[in-house]
Amino acid sequence: MTFVVVGGDAAGMSAASKARREAPSREIVVLEQGQWVSYGACGLPYYVKGEIQSLEELVSVTPEEFRRERDIDLRTGHEVVDVDPDDRTVTARHDGGETTVGYDHLLVATGAESVVPPIDGVDREGVYTLGSMTDGKELREFVARSREEGPAAQPDNGPACHFLETCEGAVGVVGGGYIGVEMAEALAANDFEVHLFQRGDRVLKGFSEATSEAVADHLREQDVALHLGAEVRAFAGDDRVDAVVTADERVAVEMSLLGTGVRPRTDLAEDAGVELGPTGAIATDAYRETNVPDVYAAGDCAEVEHVVTGEPDYVPLALTANRHGRAIGQTVAGDPTEGGPAAGTAAVKAFDIEAARTGILDHEEAAAAGFDPVTETIEAKSRAGYYPEDGRVTVTLTADRGSGRVLGASLVSGYGEGAVHRSHAVVAAVTEGVTVAELADYDLAYAPPFNTTWDPVLTAAKVLGGRL
């Protein structure tokens, strides 16, 4: 019995490792086109920022450790070019030519790639994405070079430059999602004048409006120049980008990052007859098996059902990839295990604040799923009112009017004030399908250094309950 995995990151290596633990004698082959495996891409912004000193630190288990300690036949530099489900083989190209490997079970864990929108000049030098370790390396090199040499050209962007004491150089960040916000922090920490361009009218659009506003206010406080409702029309320049151009303005920059999302890498699977779902990612059943027998898919290339609606969703985040990979490893080892649904939970740090979201917040999305959504936002102290450290937490909670069921939440607070960990209670509530009254009755931990007697999450549930 051979288990073949295509792609050696979170889902792939979780599956291979779990299969090895559960089935010590199984042959396990992992084919990875690059040189890096099992790395924490989520850490790249902190590498670019300079808080992490080498890319190697982002690697949780090295290729050598997988080979020696886990007895996994890991082949890096192997690009899989064909899957033949009839013969049950995969063919990979590598330096030495081509190799074909037979499989009994196959996992497609090909991940996602950064979306590169068709913007004029997007191919110019100095326009970066941040999807891979290589991307991270290039960005770090840019930052290091720029710090050593000083800015390529002193930009004159008018008032924005006055925000900073050391206006060394201006950079653009296109997209106000996690990557955009985290990279704004990383670049600002390196004394760049950061211009963040967001097509829509708010950053972190998957979070609540209250969270978006809090983050936007904080970004401005940190001297990030926020350009909202600003669709980028072009990256101007000669060989190299020297300005980001929107309908309204032209901002001189010495580089620009594209943080406009990711899309699943599905070509290989599609060629093999694997069906995609409505989101454009690979469709699977609860065991993460595709329509092709014994071919599984997990991680950023695959769909997951939403815990509230049960409908297919595309949530390319690390925990789901790990969780589903692990479940598949257990399944192919002979113990069929469902890789559970996802709640669309996400967390982000932006300079000195933190935010989390889970479930369904968008009223259109909730209505489409048959709910009658009601939303309430409260602001509360993060500790007892009399406790000396004084922080605040803002909680947005959405529920269904008829049933009272908790549908989703978005929290924001100062960094260390607990918005992210406090969201754990709501993730559970959303997963268990409890009502706001039931959530308000949770016996959450209380002591003055950690919350008010009613944790802000409970207060939000009480207040929202009063409106249903």
Added chain:
Amino acid sequence: MTFVVVGGDAAGMSAASKARREAPSREIVVLEQGQWVSYGACGLPYYVKGEIQSLEELVSVTPEEFRRERDIDLRTGHEVVDVDPDDRTVTARHDGGETTVGYDHLLVATGAESVVPPIDGVDREGVYTLGSMTDGKELREFVARSREEGPAAQPDNGPACHFLETCEGAVGVVGGGYIGVEMAEALAANDFEVHLFQRGDRVLKGFSEATSEAVADHLREQDVALHLGAEVRAFAGDDRVDAVVTADERVAVEMSLLGTGVRPRTDLAEDAGVELGPTGAIATDAYRETNVPDVYAAGDCAEVEHVVTGEPDYVPLALTANRHGRAIGQTVAGDPTEGGPAAGTAAVKAFDIEAARTGILDHEEAAAAGFDPVTETIEAKSRAGYYPEDGRVTVTLTADRGSGRVLGASLVSGYGEGAVHRSHAVVAAVTEGVTVAELADYDLAYAPPFNTTWDPVLTAAKVLGGRL
């Protein structure tokens, strides 16, 4: 219709306030024997420590605000001496004599009092408890006086004194529960040499052994002299205590705090024919009504059913008091509302670490409730391994072997590393009766500054799941 409340703290004032909001024209009378109402007794250690400057800061709503803004007939200095359920009246003694008030609904919210064990010399001057605002005031005065005057007598306790640079004076803390641990911090912060005496072999015995050990180690690091397995036999001295005496040693002190727990104040209720439950606190139904019709009980004088076992429990903590008071207020206003069960959740800060516990951890207790308990403790990083801030969280999780149901948890971490807020996920799991496999599948928020991809709670669930 008159709603009479006996006792003006958390349960009483929550009930009165909620009844007022729901029934604007109802007559609401609160009889409180002292002068303080609606105060945060949990904040007293921080007042003694000196982080809170006045007792008034601990008051969330003043008597005047209750009277003027909430139209509640709050009578302080009124000690209720009799309840007549046949006539439906209560009689209170006060400066001006006695007053009898008729009720349609009555809430007994008489709270708890510090246990004063029958130890020789316990009445000596300098032996304190910390149950009331008055207690807090006396302790603060002792601390202030001692700081001004220097220690009453320079103690010579041998090696322990060498721990401290400024060995101004030694104090005893008897009992290693929340109050003992919090007061050790408060007194050490005021340069006292703190001797903590614990009869059993570990502090915070309601938490896991791993948590107790972590807290004990940390207390020692903070130069608290821990005396474990040390039953106090006497408070020696003349008028004033000058030593704590155990079977093995005599430790010179200039004061000692008793933190040996609380017991429910039930005399008034018992005299009125109200029945107590197996814990010795007042028994109620799910609406917090006692065996005497229209007489309710809530807060530190009453029982609550445990969310796991459904059996009566005594958990004299603030959130349950608030929650049950609020439910009673709603019920007496005409909307019958259950005051839900409790999970026995508690949190504590000890110097620079934090801990939380919830549910059932004790194996004997679990077995008595019909479970076959299995416990696992894991230690994990509190953020991504590569993230620069490096903290740790220790999670102890207990589940039932047969069903996999999560029964309880205990977490400990550095202060700010999230042990307390991370416990929210387990409180929900315990409340909803989920299995460790289901808990391990929760889509908890993840980003490198907040946890590893699997939050330590999820890791604990995975590891424990592997042992069932």
